Amino acid sequence: MKPAATNSVQAAERGVCVIMAGGRGTRFWPLSRTDRPKQLQTLAGGQSLLRETYERVAPLVGPERVLVVTSGNLAAATRAELPEIPADNVITEPVGRNTAPCAVLGVGVAARLAPGAPVALLPADHFIPDDENFRQQLQEAFRMAADGPAVVTIGITPDRPETGYGYLETGEAAGPVRNGVRFVEKPDRATAESYVRGGRHFWNSGIFVWNAAHFAAMAGAYLPTVVALMAPAIESFGTGDFDAALVTAYTDCPADSIDVAVMEKLPEFVVLPAAFRWSDLGSWDAWGELAPALAGPNRGQAELVAIDSRDNVIRVDDRVVALIGVRDMIIVDTDDALLVCHKDEAQRIKEIIKCLEDRGRSDLL
Amino acid sequence: MKPAATNSVQAAERGVCVIMAGGRGTRFWPLSRTDRPKQLQTLAGGQSLLRETYERVAPLVGPERVLVVTSGNLAAATRAELPEIPADNVITEPVGRNTAPCAVLGVGVAARLAPGAPVALLPADHFIPDDENFRQQLQEAFRMAADGPAVVTIGITPDRPETGYGYLETGEAAGPVRNGVRFVEKPDRATAESYVRGGRHFWNSGIFVWNAAHFAAMAGAYLPTVVALMAPAIESFGTGDFDAALVTAYTDCPADSIDVAVMEKLPEFVVLPAAFRWSDLGSWDAWGELAPALAGPNRGQAELVAIDSRDNVIRVDDRVVALIGVRDMIIVDTDDALLVCHKDEAQRIKEIIKCLEDRGRSDLL
Numbered sequence: 001m002k003p004a005a006t007n008s009v010q011a012a013e014r015g016v017c018v019i020m021a022g023g024r025g026t027r028f029w030p031l032s033r034t035d036r037p038k039q040l041q042t043l044a045g046g047q048s049l050l051r052e053t054y055e056r057v058a059p060l061v062g063p064e065r066v067l068v069v070t071s072g073n074l075a076a077a078t079r080a081e082l083p084e085i086p087a088d089n090v091i092t093e094p095v096g097r098n099t100a101p102c103a104v105l106g107v108g109v110a111a112r113l114a115p116g117a118p119v120a121l122l123p124a125d126h127f128i129p130d131d132e133n134f135r136q137q138l139q140e141a142f143r144m145a146a147d148g149p150a151v152v153t154i155g156i157t158p159d160r161p162e163t164g165y166g167y168l169e170t171g172e173a174a175g176p177v178r179n180g181v182r183f184v185e186k187p188d189r190a191t192a193e194s195y196v197r198g199g200r201h202f203w204n205s206g207i208f209v210w211n212a213a214h215f216a217a218m219a220g221a222y223l224p225t226v227v228a229l230m231a232p233a234i235e236s237f238g239t240g241d242f243d244a245a246l247v248t249a250y251t252d253c254p255a256d257s258i259d260v261a262v263m264e265k266l267p268e269f270v271v272l273p274a275a276f277r278w279s280d281l282g283s284w285d286a287w288g289e290l291a292p293a294l295a296g297p298n299r300g301q302a303e304l305v306a307i308d309s310r311d312n313v314i315r316v317d318d319r320v321v322a323l324i325g326v327r328d329m330i331i332v333d334t335d336d337a338l339l340v341c342h343k344d345e346a347q348r349i350k351e352i353i354k355c356l357e358d359r360g361r362s363d364l365l
Numbered sequence: 366m367k368p369a370a371t372n373s374v375q376a377a378e379r380g381v382c383v384i385m386a387g388g389r390g391t392r393f394w395p396l397s398r399t400d401r402p403k404q405l406q407t408l409a410g411g412q413s414l415l416r417e418t419y420e421r422v423a424p425l426v427g428p429e430r431v432l433v434v435t436s437g438n439l440a441a442a443t444r445a446e447l448p449e450i451p452a453d454n455v456i457t458e459p460v461g462r463n464t465a466p467c468a469v470l471g472v473g474v475a476a477r478l479a480p481g482a483p484v485a486l487l488p489a490d491h492f493i494p495d496d497e498n499f500r501q502q503l504q505e506a507f508r509m510a511a512d513g514p515a516v517v518t519i520g521i522t523p524d525r526p527e528t529g530y531g532y533l534e535t536g537e538a539a540g541p542v543r544n545g546v547r548f549v550e551k552p553d554r555a556t557a558e559s560y561v562r563g564g565r566h567f568w569n570s571g572i573f574v575w576n577a578a579h580f581a582a583m584a585g586a587y588l589p590t591v592v593a594l595m596a597p598a599i600e601s602f603g604t605g606d607f608d609a610a611l612v613t614a615y616t617d618c619p620a621d622s623i624d625v626a627v628m629e630k631l632p633e634f635v636v637l638p639a640a641f642r643w644s645d646l647g648s649w650d651a652w653g654e655l656a657p658a659l660a661g662p663n664r665g666q667a668e669l670v671a672i673d674s675r676d677n678v679i680r681v682d683d684r685v686v687a688l689i690g691v692r693d694m695i696i697v698d699t700d701d702a703l704l705v706c707h708k709d710e711a712q713r714i715k716e717i718i719k720c721l722e723d724r725g726r727s728d729l730l
Contacts, residue, residue, distance in 0.1 A: 030687070305720050307713055316703060320729055322395070322717045325707030329691070338681060338698055340705060342690030348672055352687045355670045364685055 014065070015142040015209065016117050017057045018106035021050055021070040021078060021124035022093055026353050027283050027346070030337035031315060034365050039124040040077055043281055044290055049125045054082050056128060057120070060135045065117075067091060067109055068124070069102045088238055089113075094247045100256035101249075104226050107215045108234035118145035119215065121208045121258070123280075127290060130276035140176070141209035141272055149214040153180065153263070155202025155271040156278050161192035164282065166204040166259065170271045180269035183259065202271055205278060208263065222262045229253050283346050284330040288313030296323075300331075313343070337364050379430070380507040380574065381479050382422045383471035386415055386435040386443060386489035387458055391718050392648050392711070395702035396680060399730050404489040405442055408646055409655055414490045419447050421493060422485070425500045430482075432456060432474055433489070434467045453603055454478075459612045465621035466614075469591050472580045473599035483510035485574045486623070488645075492655060495641035505541070506574035506637055514579040518545065518628070520567025520636040521643050526557035529647065531569040531624065535636045545634035548624065567636055570643060573628070587627045594618050648711050649695040653678030663688075665696075678708070702729050 025038025032038045039050040047055070054066060063084040070078045072092040079090050091109060093102060103121055110119045120138060128134050141152040155168045155178075163186055170178035183204065187195065195201035219227050229252060233245040263269070281287055288299040291313070296306035300314035302321045309323035316333040323331075330341040341349065356364050390403025397403045404415040412420075419431060428449040435443045437457045444455050456474060458467060468486055475484040485503060493499050506517040520533045520543075528551055535543035548569065552560065560566035584592050594617060598610040628634070646652055653664040656678070661671040665679035667686045674688035681698040688696075695706040706714065721729050 305717050307716050307720075308710065319698075319700065320702045320721070320726070322702065322704045322714075323706070324704075324713050324717065325710035326694070326705050329705070331703075331705060333684075333698065333703055335684065337685045337687065338696075338703070339687045339689075340691050340694070340696060341688070345673065345690035348689050349687075351672050352670050352689065355672075356685070361685070 013139070013143050013146045014114075014117060015061055015120055015138075015145070016065045016067065016110035016114050017061050017120045017122055018103070018110055019050070019053055019057075019066065019068045019122050019124045020099060020102050020106065021053075021068050021074070022096055022102060023125060025125065026350050028287075029349050029353060030332055030334045030339050030364070034362075035073055036077070037074070038281070040074070040081060043287055044127040044279075045129070048081055049127070049281070050078065051081050052128075053122060053124050053126070054085075056131045056134055057122070057138065058084070060139060064089070065110075065114060067106055067113070069093060069106050070124075071096060088242075092243075092246075094250045096255075097250060097253045098255040099258040100223055100261045101226050101230065101253045103258040103262075104219050104223060104230045105233065105246075105249075107210060107212065107219070108230055109237045111212050111216070112234060112237050116212060118142045119210050119212055121206075121210070123206045125281060126205070127279040127281050128276055133276040134274075137272055137275055138209070144177070144270060144272075145209045145211045145214075148211060149217070150211050150270060151214060151218075151263075151266060151268075152177070152209040152270045152272050154205045154207040154209075154274050156205050156274050158192075158196050158201065158203055161189060161196050162203065163187060163189055163192050165280075167192075167195055167201045168204050168271050170200050170202065172200075176272065178271045178273065180266070180271045183264040202273060204259070204263075205274065205280075206259075208258075218262055218266065222265055223256065226253060226256065284313050284315070284332065284341075285343050285346055287315075288330075291315075298323075311343075378483070378504070378508050378511045379479070380426055380483040380485055380503075380510070381430045381432065381475035382426050382485045382487055383468070383475055384415070384418055384422075384431065384433045384487050384489045385464060385467050385471070386418075386433050386439070387461060387467060388490060390490065391715050393652075394714050394718060395697055395699045395704050395729070399727075400438055401442070402439070403646070405439070405446060408652055409492040409644075410494070413446055414492070414646070415443065416446050417493075418487060418489050418491070419450075421496045421499055422487070422503065423449070425504060429454070430475075430479060432471055432478070434458060434471050435489075436461060453607075457608075457611075459615045461620075462615060462618045463620040464623040465588055465626045466591050466595065466618045468623040468627075469584050469588060469595045470599065470611075470614075472575060472577065472584070473595055474602050476577045476581070477599060477602050481577060483507045483574055484577055484580065485572065488571045490646060491570070492644040492646050493641055498641040499639075502637055502640055503574070509542070509635060509637075510574045510576045510579075513576060514582070515576050515635060516579060516583075516628075516631060516633075517542070517574040517635045517637050519570045519572040519574075519639050521570050521639050523557075523561050523566065523568055526554060526561050527568065528552060528554055528557050530645075532557075532560055532566045533569050533636050535565050535567065537565075541637065543636045543638065545631070545636045548629040548631075567638060569624070569628075570639065570645075571624075573623075583627055583631065587630055588621065591618060591621065649678050649680070649697065649706075650708050650711055652680075653695075656680075661688075676708075 025032035075092045167184040169181040229249045233249040236242045236245045296310045298312040302314040302316040305322045307324045309326040314331045328343045332339045390397035440457045532549040534546040594614045598614040601607045601610045656665045659669045661675045663677040667679040667681040670687045672689045674691040677694045679696045693708045697704045
């Protein structure tokens with residue numbers, strides 16, 4: 001028995017999880033609101049998506065190794081949602097600057113919490129019902145990233161020629177993983193169809209597991225300004241100066257996507273094809289696919305009476321819904337707003353948001 | 366000056382108005398409910414349709430000559446809506462038996478209140494914005510019915526080939542009125558079009574003004590059973606026996622429509638073409654035609670944000686409505702029920718009612 005050595009190996013492989021939880025989730029308006037956005041809503045499973053994300057990783061890394069980066073207005077709600085993690089582990093961005101500053105900050109703080117540990121960057125608002133499989137693969141990714149200059153991306157095997165996602169192009173399979181060839185932006189339909197047929201392309205899940213030193217090197221190379229701005233804030237993590245340092249860092253920080261700024265430029269990466277079910281819950285329609293079947297047939301969550309009405313997605317919690325001759329609609333009713341939207345037009349919900357902003361109705365956003 | 370004679374003429378011409386206010390108004394579900402049906406809702410103008418109907422006639426006949434026949438469950442709400450009229454003047458049918466028993470009872474009680482006075486039978490739930498013109502014509506009809514065995518029906522000049530209404534066929538014009546030829550049931554489209562072109566057909570408004578003795582004779586001829594059953598109740602009007610007598614009368618009373626049982630069989634009648642605007646407000650769609658214009662263009666009553674959405678009828682009082690890519694829908698949201706219904710399917714709202722009844726959800730009806 002060599003308990004010390006075993007513990008040492010386990011410690012090296014035990015990663016830190018950085019949950020990126022700052023989005024507004026406008027595509028889920030009117031349920032999702034500025035102060036109660038998508039990740040804090042119960043959209044799949046019995047708890048908020050953020051809570052589900054946390055519970056998916058906590059058994060692997062422990063609550064003190066979970067960091068959540070969110071926006072300032074969500075600090076209290078986020079801490080209330082995750083009472084197990086240290087309050088300092090909920091980091092609030094003073095302003096949104098896309099995902100690159102969030103990643104640099106998160107991975108930097110992770111390195112202060114657990115020097116040398118691999119770091120997973122995780123979206124807070126995806127649907128992943130197979131917790132056990134997810135944890136096994138996350139552990140596998142940590143193991144790979146613990147050893148050397150690696151980044152492991154989790155790829156989703158496409159089941160349809162989705163044109164709304166980025167893809168990971170890979171080489172041939174080598175054991176459970178594949179060598180990444182390149183990141184591909186949203187393809188056109190014909191290209192997406194060839195990807196599905198070819199078997200070498202995977203959806204980019206936005207889940208990345210980094211060797212910490214490798215991240216520092218890559219971020220230093222591709223995001224030197226962001227790294228320089230974030231360094232004092234990271235340095236002050238855990239002190240009373242942290243919040244002020246964040247304000248200073250973010251004020252001048254450029255907005256950038258971690259995918260565009262870093263991932264797409266990586267000389268090498270590894271793709272681990274997911275062995276779990278996944279949805280990015282990117283729209284009410286995507287939510288409808290996972291929601292319970294209702295009469296009609298329709299899908300969603302509602303007490304429904306349907307006459308000659310089918311293929312609707314309905315989310316109404318507090319009243320009966322009666323449909324007659326209605327097809328392909330998204331219907332969401334809340335205390336202060338009712339949305340009826342043709343499924344083909346769901347991406348235009350942001351125009352509603354804009355219109356309400358113009359009317360000064362921030363109470364509805 | 367012959368004041369006595371003048372008074373006598375005025376008295377003879379001053380009619381009684383019987384407002385028939387017993388309907389459930391299921392076509393306006395979910396706004397209209399069993400205990401708060403269409404006639405008690407604010408659908409046009411600033412007050413309930415019943416109140417608007419009352420205020421239209423009261424200046425002509427006085428509150429004590431207004432009778433309202435409604436159903437038992439609406440007695441309190443109806444009296445509260447019309448506090449000016451004597452409480453006894455709100456007569457409540459123990460069960461609904463269509464319009465014939467209601468008419469026999471109403472005209473019978475009217476004859477007890479004002480023997481010999483002409484009697485107008487009026488629906489409680491129509492939209493008639495031109496009060497002055499209406500009263501002038503009602504007075505004209507009373508004058509005609511006061512003199513002898515006459516019944517005056519008010520006809521609406523058709524502005525479209527409506528196939529959902531009954532028509533009054535007339536002869537040539539003779540002064541302000543026309544001799545009625547016959548009542549015509551709902552015609553087919555081609556027939557309705559010929560009616561509109563021909564100029565001799567009018568919509569049956571359901572507003573009838575009777576000479577009281579003539580009504581008694583006609584009802585005696587065509588509805589002898591109903592007349593016999595109602596006689597003891599009418600006799601006991603104003604006494605403590607009235608309600609019990611009504612229960613007795615209605616228990617065995619057959620259900621019949623006054624149009625079918627009497628009007629369609631009349632040997633003679635007079636048609637007075639309406640000089641006022643009129644709508645029977647027979648559906649949400651009809652309501653939409655009278656409701657304010659909203660952006661889109663749409664119609665109704667709501668705080669609306671519309672993107673690529675037109676020709677919808679919307680009634681939502683307490684929340685913002687956002688529509689994207691929605692056309693030709695009726696959208697009505699209340700505290701406990703949301704209806705979304707294609708305009709072409711509005712007649713199927715009764716199927717929703719039936720379905721909710723089957724589910725035991727009388728709380729929603």
